Amino acid sequence: MKGLISSIHTLLFWALMMVYTVIIHVIWYLAALFIRDAEKKRAFYEKGSKLWGSLAFWTSLGRVEVSGLENIPRDTSVILTPNHQSFLDIFILLRCLPFPYRFIIMRKLFNLPMIGYHIAQSGFFSLDRKDRKKSIGTIHAIIDILGKGVSCVIFPEGKLTVDGTIGPFGRGASIIIQSSRKPVVPVAIDGSFYVMPKGTWKIRWRKVKVRIGKPVRFERYYDIVNRETSERLGRELRELVVKLKDQ
Secondary structure, eight states: OHHHHHHHHHHHHHHHHHHHHHHHHHHHHHHHTTOOOHHHHHHHHHHHHHHHHHHHHHHTTOEEEEEOGGGSOSSSOOEEEEOOOOTTHHHHHHHHOOSOOEEEEOGGGGGSTTHHHHHHHTTOEEOOTTOHHHHHHHHHHHHHHHHTTOOEEEOTTOSOOSSSSOOOOOHHHHHHHHHHOOOEEEEEEESHHHHSOTTOOOOOOOEEEEEEOOOBOOGGGSSOOSHHHHHHHHHHHHHHHHHHHTO
16 A cells, blocks of 8 residues: 555656646746846746745655754855755755755756756756866856855766765866865755665655755865865765765
């Protein structure tokens, strides 16, 4: 019986996700036609993304417990670095983070009908590891908006975990940290892997915990940006997220 209920809930979840996606896309697209200012239009789409994420997580019947929001500085832009357990992580963060952030997310999401258009209009980014030249351009664009006071959320693992553990952190996040010289706020997500792990579309109920750590500056790595220093920074940052998750 429990498995049947879970299957029905999963079907309902994805059906409603399609409904939310179509309705939000159509309403936002039509309304945005009357917004001439580019930044106001982007912010409008960003609100739509947050609404979409909140509705998605609400439909999953998940519960999220957030701690440490007071650790996020409000007087400067920051880089939030969560681990990546599930496809739902983006929805969870869109729902629980109180301020607008630019997300750096998987490239394949930009290829999805309607969703890809909306998140692109919201100013979200993707790092294409297969296209080095394009990735370098994206990194420069992210550093630029950080310098303009806009905070970002980046998943340093670059992909979903396959077993629930936190994988190695890639160099992309480290280079952004070193070049922007912005404070880093480690974020640990725990529980979403059980709700919907990689490779399955089935939803299971479980409380998800989001722990937000205190900001950290990696000043000793700012002056020299190379493979060795970027990888060392990534390892140190990963340890901070691991410890935060294990609390």
